[in-house]
Amino acid sequence: MKKITRRNFMIASGLTAGFALAAQPISAQAIATDTTDLTVGVVNIPVVDGEIPAYRAMPAAAENSAMQLPTILVVQEIFGVHAYIQDVCRRFAKLGYLAIAPDMYARYGDPTQLSSIDEIRQIVRQVPDAEVMADLDATVAWAIESSNGDPDQLGITGFCWGGRVVWLYAAHNPNLKAGVAWYGRLVGESSPRTPTHPLEVVTELNAPILGLYGENDRLIPLETVAKMREAIAESAEPASQCQIIVYPDAPHGFHADYRDSYQPVAARDGWQRAQDWFKQNGVG
Template structure:
């Protein structure tokens, strides 16, 4: 199994902040994700003016839990799928949904590991990768995301304006979904893996589907990422160009992996804020 880049970004560099741990350890997967944590950098978006909550979607093989956030008034709202890091739908991912809802979107974050286990029960990243993450088939993920789109259509979403964004594990999924769903208008992939070994569950990776994208993708990467070489991001840029596919790759020179994760020391404020502004402009320019 190929190690997820998030593993390299989570090796402890200083003592865990106890206050930050106690504040954040309640959400699924969040305690594991925050080693080490910085309480000073964590961003919290309130739900004032929003309709937020949880729901479940019948997949035929179980009930898919989702978190959703949207403006409390008006609609139908354009839809953005938010795809988790390896740690599941923890508080940071929920906060991203609320940030998008403040911009006028119906944001949906599905628990894409639900058939395979609860990431909140793991205190070891290698065990999480081996026992859950490595068992999730790409085909299943694509199907679950399609079901989220169908759910959105019946719950105040305008699926004619459909976008997707995701982080690390979810960043890779963004590229794959852009090659999967012809209804997608745009995607934003945050430091998603581009290359990898083919397997039965993960037969292809973003570099393999560059010529099949059905929607433009903005890829946001860090030049200091120890898991995803900048050369891979450059290769994706060239693959998009060679295939004549619209897309953009941004590589931040001083950022490493997980630079948007404001609850971890990997957070880099300037690239994170620039990336967020680019996400908004990308969605608007592409009809989301």
């Protein structure tokens, strides 16, 4: 595991306020959630080998109070914790949540400053699942100890790369109440850094997951979604409580309002389903 030196951390901690360079051009449909009545900004999360940055958003009324907030971990897409992921955090905060998006690539580079998706993949390939699980655990601990997080109301959501992480984290953390995975890969090749994949951990899930997928997703074959549905149907609770929605004609990234993959109808429906899912399962 790469040690986070102070120099490395200072380089990695500058979470951009804008969109990743590789995500350009930015669509005029991009949603911008204001910060009125919110506390927002970059915080530092202590981890086993140093600190990683995270973007946090929460209702301002909870700051400096004993109020406990339902907590949502927001796991980045491949482009990192850029403007879109930060906005998702603010959207949850407007609903009364503490939402935190830790920088999962902090030790390896800043994908927001890279203009090529191939360059970003070089960073992603270095990130081990075990490290991701540990960093998410550290983020939860920080949320409870330092930011009004309610340990009994913990949820997770993630997009693309982060959608896969949602399934894995649900098998990792016994205290998780619910998760929402947006078009996360379900199968893949095993490697020392990625030894297992979502389809292989269905029976180990500690919380029900809502999976949101697109019919025209070229990165996630529908047959893998069908296999996940079959595995869910054959499992005991809580895995049997999982649900998978496939949106007709929707591509990969249909919730990403800043890209041309954005599908407003599917995105709005998925966002409402996500809210309902968390509330139905004791988060919020």
